[in-house]
Amino acid sequence: MQTVDTLIHARWVIPVAPRGVVLDNHSVAIDGDKIIALLPTSEAKGRYSARHEHQLAEHALIPGLVNLHGHSAMTLLRGLADDLALMDWLNHHIWPAEKRHLSDEFVFDGTCLAMAEMLRSGTTTVNDMYFFHDAVARAGLTARMRTVVGASILEFPTAYGVDAEDYLSKAISSRDRFIGEPLVTFTLAPHAPYTVSDATFRRVVTLAEQLELGVHCHIHETEEEIAGSLKEHGRRPLQRLHELGLLTPNLIAAHMVHTTPEEIELLARQGVTIAHNPASNMKLASGIAQIQAMRDADIAVGIGTDGAASNNKLDMFAEMRLAAFLGKVGGNPKALPAAEVLEMATLGGARALGMADQIGSITPGKQADLAAVDLSALETQPCYDPISHLVYAAGREQVSDVWVAGKALLQSRELTTLNQRELVAKARWWGERVAKA
Template identity: 60%
Template sequence: MQIIAPRWLIPIEPHATVLSDHAVITDHERIVQIMPLSAARIAYPSAKETLLAEHVLLPGLINTHTHSAMSLLRGYADDLALMTWLHQHIWPAETAHVSDDFIFDGTTLAIMEMIAGGTTCANDMYFEHSAVARAAVSCGFRMGIGCSILEFPTPYASDADGYIKKALASRAEFSGEPLVHFTLAPHAPYTVSDDTFSRVITLADELDLGLHSHIHETQDEIKNSLKQYGVRPLERLAALGFLGSNLVAAHMVHTSDTEIALLAKHGVNIAHNPASNLKLASGIARIHAMQQAGINVSIGTDGAASNNKIDLFAEMRLAALLAKAQANNAEAIPAWQALEMTTLNAAKAMRLDDKIGSIKVGKQADLIAVDLSAAATQPCYDPISQLVYAADRSQVSHVWIAGRCVYQAGQHLSLNTGETLNRARRWQQRIKKEA
């Protein structure tokens, strides 16, 4: 039994709530009580107490769109348009280097970065799904593993059928692992055929699997869809039956009012990636209009190769500021709503809101503490506003995942930092040499 006693507690539910001098009591992986600290000390006199005198305690942040292993390609091909970046640099590098070892090492590096920045769960999309799962399990990290599906060959599979078979095999291999689950991730409308989308939809329905895909990321994607199919990508996917509450649609930068209504009608979840969208000049998503329409909007970082940080504190602030400018409304996406986008909204998108996303009795103890004692976050009138607009990931002091402390005072407790960094450097030397 453990008492975690911060100065401020932000449970996320109810909206915009801040509790002072309250404690969270955990027992193994679960939250068992939330109560005033004075009462907690009486009720649990033998519990271990973690006193956080100048800290906020909140749910762990959740990254709803990333390609973790691409951390090994951070900075490899910067300042390029998306299709140039993909076709001339990223895909050739992946063809040359992606392997089980590459994926494991790159995913571990990304997890190391995410944990230190207060992220306790990620919605991934890449290859070598078993390697991603092994990395997550070995680090004690919560992960949704999106199994990429494409029509064209890569070193991982030769066609859509091969990708699907490997996805299902990896899912079976890790059945019962509490921290990982699998989703089907057809890469994008421009890399997946109608027949493959139909097969994916059938499998998702049969096996109750989530879906994860890049959709409406660029104007070129939409122009090419109109040329090839006669309709915009979202209309094509709606006709196929791909839109639903089990779908996380990454990016959704270019949307009409009609398309926003269509997304809302089908309960589609959006993974907004503000930094990557700006860096690749993809555009600015209409997230305020989406939220006004009742769409569940969460935040992702995309991969480190196109961001170049896996930093949800930075994304939260950017998302809130961009929304205000894009909507011409300073009240768009207030701080509490930006924080919900990286916690409860993200948990809903991943269909994990019964387990994580808020501090609530019975949920998993995925928690982070943020130290607000630094000059940059003083004075503190509103800790929610301070977290979104002033704090940064370096102020994360403690991270718990399923009740286990995996990070404290700058030290990782669930992974070998030296070995992880050494492996990353060896990959950098190899990739640079063979470029």
């Protein structure tokens, strides 16, 4: 009998690849940071002994969810300014608050708070975009959560940088400091076409190629953005970015709410990935992204929460449900079925980040990033199809256990790497400071 670190026995294992497969009474064997076997529980108990064994009699075991677009530290601005359009929200509330309070400490505390919330929601990987990149990376290492640090780039000064060159320099320096950390990687994150110049976008393209970094950018989030680009540049933002060389498989385009059929064809041809943010798009009245049309064109799509300041929660279960429902608004009830949406929230995000060989499905040889969802509650009874329940009925409060790289970060709803009481105290302290300003 082979000894392994962890053996998880679950009522259902949903590997995601192949899509729609549900394995009854299966087990996952983990040794070190990797999945080494996926097999029926009856066989697992005869083949393996484990240092840690988990019986999940009424649970679905899924790959950890991948939050493809977030601004983690903005949890400390949750509820600060609600019910506003994007540019009003940014110009008159969020950017002024950030100018007053943004610091390494603010970002570290806010990111740890966000990671605690995400872990308790079954999210194991976040593709972030913010400032004070070292603080984001340190928070990821503290939480032991898989973290993609998006190094924000703008033309104007903030509490973090003076100009585009300063942001780029700091991005590269931060990336160099964390090379070799298996849970932390970096992307270049030019904020948006309306905050970044042609020259800076060209510099981003060059650096991304030289340093083999991904690019993460807000694009076509609002009609106002498109109108402004037509006025200033004589073309829609996507066409401008295409001419600048930004549209490649290396790009994660966040939002992409407003697209023409020709633009969807362009995105497909260039291999761009979309980060769909249904809740944020709705709350800011930005619109409804044409995700089914993008999927029909074979565009890769993942799901994100955006920041807690515009959502107001980091809940991938809520995002999956909204994504599935919004896909059907056009009149096709078969659009974005549950199994496809679950894939978007896991393997879709992994593919976008270039991590599909490491995470996103329960596959031997991949990293053991997993989440267990307890489906025993009355709200998820009876259970004919656990995939249906995960997308349409279950809530984040039903996530019981989470593992990243084989390490248990959530056990029976209790965090193991982050102190919940301390996080709440720090959040309240920051809340008082922001409210008084």
